[in-house]
Amino acid sequence: MSQAATGNGDAQLREWIITGADGLDDLLVDELVALGASRPRRMKGAVSVHGDLAAGYRFCLWSRLASRVLMPLFSVPSGDPDKLFQTALKYPWENVLQPDASFAIRAAAAKGVATHTRFAALRLKDGIVDRYRQRTGDRPSVDADDPDVSFHVFVEEENISVTLDFSGDSLHKRGYRVAQTDAPLKENLAAAMLMQAGWPARGSGRLFDPLCGSGTVLIEAALMYADAAPGLARIRFGFEGWAGHQTVLWRELRDDAVARRLAGLRKSVPQLVGFDADRRALACARRNAQSAGVAGWITFDEQSVADWRLPPEWADAGSVPVATDAAGDAAPAGQVPGLVATNPPYGERLGEENNIRYLYRAIGRKLREQLPGWDAVVLAADIQHADALGLEHKATLRLFNGALPIFARHGGILPAEPELPLQFNGTLEDIPPEGMDLANRLVKNLKAFLKEAAREDVRCFRLYDADLPEFNVAIDVYDGRLHVQEYAPPKSVDPEKAVARFKLALLVIRKVLGLHRDKVFLKVRERQSGKQQYEKQGKGGKFFEVREGRARLLVNLTDYLDTGLFLDHRPMRLRLAAEARDTHFLNLFAYTGTASVHAALGVAADEADDGRGVAAPDTGALTTTTVDMSATYLAWADRNLALNGLPEERHRLIQADVMAWLQDEQDDYDLIFVDPPTFSNSKRMDDVFDVQRDHVRLLRLAMARLTPDGTLYFSNNFRKFQLDEALAAEFEVEEISEQTIGFDFARNAKIHRCWRLRHRAG
Incomplete structure (x- = not known):
């Protein structure tokens, strides 16, 4: 049984070792001093303080930061295991362990100290057992799993310290956690x-x-x-098996904590x-x-x-x-x-x-x-x-x-900086006469396209697409940066003249738009074959954040032929966002997952209260599933999802051959976007994919996963593509290409074609 005590308790000052996570030293010292500690001394992963028994109880009951409260018993020089045994043999363990109490010994060594801690623990155990036998004739019980009292042996370079685990199990275990997630915060x-x-x-x-x-x-x-003591909900403390435990003092301190908690809750x-x-x-x-x-x-x-x-x-x-x-x-x-x-x-x-x-x-x-x-x-x-x-x-x-x-x-938290409107403050001065046609076209396009971009709330668009035959370049605006692609000239054009013409175009572009060289990124675009468009062109690795409607997206203007954001599909992405509310969305041949981001975000909802004191959330897809064969582009898609705060619990990323994956997939989807490449011969595929040859099989597999009232959008960029008439006999098929061409691609309406497919009624 525990010893009784007067309300004054044990007023003797003693040393306490309070352990805590590395880095908490300053906060832990302040907390312990507020709880009655004196003479704090920082140690590696711990703080040494002095206080009476009541202070020790308060540390266990009130410390929100401590891991353990240890009561030092004795120490011996390192290097002589027999010294540890002899000291333990002479120590009055009958004043430490209550009758019939079980004990266990935990041992650890300081970092860099090479020693067998298990041997030190065994020598201490032998000393305790032999002392008890000498004094009582009985052998104390050792319980490694659930002891009444635990002792700690800590081996350092100079000393071996023995302490009583006054708190018991780690104090971060408050007692209220009845359910937990993976890797919870302590x-x-x-x-x-x-x-x-x-x-x-x-x-x-x-x-x-x-x-x-x-x-x-x-x-x-x-x-x-x-003002609730964190230790109030704990079932047991280490000191409850200690022979010196004073139940009256502990009860007084605990009753006071209960009263403070009740007052705090009011x-x-x-x-x-x-x-x-x-x-x-x-x-x-x-x-x-x-x-x-x-x-x-x-x-x-x-x-x-x-x-x-x-x-x-x-x-x-x-x-x-x-x-x-x-x-x-x-x-x-x-x-x-x-x-x-x-x-x-x-x-x-x-x-x-x-x-x-x-x-x-x-x-x-x-x-x-x-x-x-x-x-x-x-x-x-x-x-x-x-x-x-x-x-x-x-x-x-x-x-x-x-x-x-x-x-x-x-x-x-600083206020958000207002988003400045897209503007380019260039000049027509000092432009050579042979570049004025290009300059005037850029000025004309800028005036019209900036107005359209503001109306659609987008900041990325194609400014110029070989409008003038002599300047065969494409100029894309990415939120204040330019991506300039030179279409490779035919072999009939003198290479030196082509280089001079491209340099002139760059001079005009920088003058008219008023951009420094570091805002203009250059590439040469040649006729693509196979997976060339997906191969890495450089090693810059620089991602820029751009905004398109509600979505924040990452583009790479240096490393790949394409930037990670196909501008011609912008109207399609905005359409998906508008139709994605409360759907399960499937994105096939997903590239960098930009359509998934738009579908997940949806369109902004009214800010009206939903009855719970919390405004209604925006309306996007319930889940998205993003499938692509490229680990590189799926990782990019993952960044895009993270950049928009979209959780992995609702948004799956799957690396797979789309055709093979569709054959095995069992889930159904309300909204599907299929945007395959013209041709693909990846090593990860069992066969070569050709959009003209394989689109019927692809769409039949995808439609098998579409819910009865769902919608599938199919798009591709193959200019000679012809949709097989057999599909129209099986499904409701409507070409909507014209609806998916943005203001910036109106001059090049064949940039892609798009169809909407639905199941026939009945």
Whole structure:
């Protein structure tokens, strides 16, 4: 049985070793001092402090950051295992272990110390057992799995230290987690994030976690706001098997913590909101919040970064809200309107770790658009990911989530910079006479196309497409940059004259558009054969972000013949976005997945309240499935999805031969886009694909996966293509090519052809 004690407890000061994750030293010291510790001394992965027994109990009950509380017993010099045994043999273990208590020994060595820790643990065990036999005649019970008391042996270069595990199992295990997702964030690291950002003192009672997973950050925030001791829900502590445990003192401290928690829960209710795209994760979060007793304080909703909608009273997009607390009263000076705290996923699809950077960029953009003036603290596995958030930097902590190094970036959310209209401020001065025809055509096209681009809300279009025979180039605008392709001249043209003509064209282009050389990217486009259009041309590896309607897309203007965004299909992509609401979308021969991004985002919905205090989300596809044979382009598609905050739970990427995949696929789709190449002979294919020869079989396979009321769009760029009449006998077929040609390709209406296919009624 435990020893009784008076309310004063054990006032003797003793040393305590408090372990914690690397990087938490400063926060942990501040917390321990606030809990009654004195004489703090930093150690590797731990802090040594002094305090009485009540302080030790408070560390176990109240520390949100500590991993373990250890009570030092003795130490001996390293290098003499027998010294450890002899010291253990003389130590009064009867004053440490309660009668009939079982024990276990855990051993570890400092980094760089070569030793057999198991042997040290065995020598300590032998000393404890022999001491007990000498004093009582009995042998204490050893239970490696579920002991009443655990001892820790730590071997360093100079000393071997023996401590009692006062806290027991790691303190990050609060006791409320009844459900978890893969790789959940440890509770003490979630608390560290919040403390780093000054929660709850600076948060005005508002906290938002846009990727809440199993809810750890929000639950820890609620417990902190309620002044609830994190150890209250734990079933057992290590000191309960210790012979010196004073139950009266412990009960007094615990009763006080219960009273503080009840008082805290009666305070004004904070506004804690968590979103996640994973329905299963949200179910875990709700169960954990219920277990922690804070479910009434937290609102969970199934939303992704792409479409989150916040409580309208928090902030209007693009404006800095006045700092008020959760009750609507003016917040004290120094507070911010609210805090964003989140732990985005570190995982990667298709092994592309760098893709995560684009998710962080999407998060930062959404925060600037919707919560300017707030603070944010965000975890990242890579410092470059943290930088991609674009926060006004305040502090960065380097921590460890288990063995994984992570960074906690704390900063202010800046207002979004307004998007400037596309404009080119060039001149017609100093243009040679032989270049004036091209200059005048560029000026004419610019005037007309900029107006059309603004009307369609796009920033990428073809400005010029060999309009004048003597200037055989294509000029594409990509959000302020130019992609200039020279069509290879016929062999009848003098090569020197062709080079001179191209140089003149470049001079005119830069003059008229007023762009520096670093904004103009050059390529030579020759007649393509096989997979030439997909082969890498350079090694620049530079991706630029452009906007097309609601979609943010990545283009590469240097490495490949094509840029990752086929401009002639822009009207088709916008059409898919408009028709994708509540559909399951399939994108075949998907290239860089731009159509999938548009379908997933849909078109902007009304900002009306949906009855839950949260505005209705935008209306895109429920799921997208993106199929292509190229790992390179699927990785690019993955970046495009991440850049728009679209979650992998709803958007599949499949590397496969489309024809073979369709033969095995069992799912049905409401909206399908099929945009095959003219010809393909990839090594990954069993056969060569020819669009003219194979399109009937392809479309029959695809239509077999189309729902009865669904729509399939089929497009290709083969100028001599003829759709087989047999298809019209099986399906409703309508050519819509004219509807899919944009303002910038009206002069070249044969750039592609497109058909809409549906199942016949009945």
